[in-house]
Amino acid sequence: MSEMFRCNYCGMVLPSPDTFHDLQSCAEYLKSDNARLTAELAELREQVRWIPVSERLPEDCTNALAFENDMFGQRIDIHNYHRTLGWSNNGRVNITVTHWMPLPTPPEGKE
Numbered sequence: 297m298s299e300m301f302r303c304n305y306c307g308m309v310l311p312s313p314d315t316f317h318d319l320q321s322c323a324e325y326l327k328s329d330n331a332r333l334t335a336e337l338a339e340l341r342e343q344v345r346w347i348p349v350s351e352r353l354p355e356d357c358t359n360a361l362a363f364e365n366d367m368f369g370q371r372i373d374i375h376n377y378h379r380t381l382g383w384s385n386n387g388r389v390n391i392t393v394t395h396w397m398p399l400p401t402p403p404e405g406k407e
């Protein structure tokens with residue numbers, strides 16, 4: 297039995313790696329892969345986007361990465377958001393936050 301190869305894109309079985317084959321199947325594969333990657337990229341961009349507090353706020357009593365921009369300068373730190381108490385951080389309260397984003401998912405495993 298001779299060795300078989302598969303196209304890296306469409307998966308079509310080929311007699312050799314450099315065999316020319318119907319590019320329509322490759323094109324279909326690349327089109328659907330491109331759509332999948334575009335959607336994944338949009339989702340990842342949304343996860344790391346600074347959300348203006350005017351747009352929406354975090355869930356009540358959650359920590360978030362917060363951006364402050366006031367007369368003391370710019371600061372990025374983990375803050376707690378509470379619906380009635382507002383933003384706080386290490387004993388500082390009533391902090392004016394302009395943007396925030398959810399904290400990243402912690403790494404899996406113990407190391």
Ligand SMILES: [Zn+2]
Binds near residue numbers: 304317321322
């Ligand atoms: Zn192919």
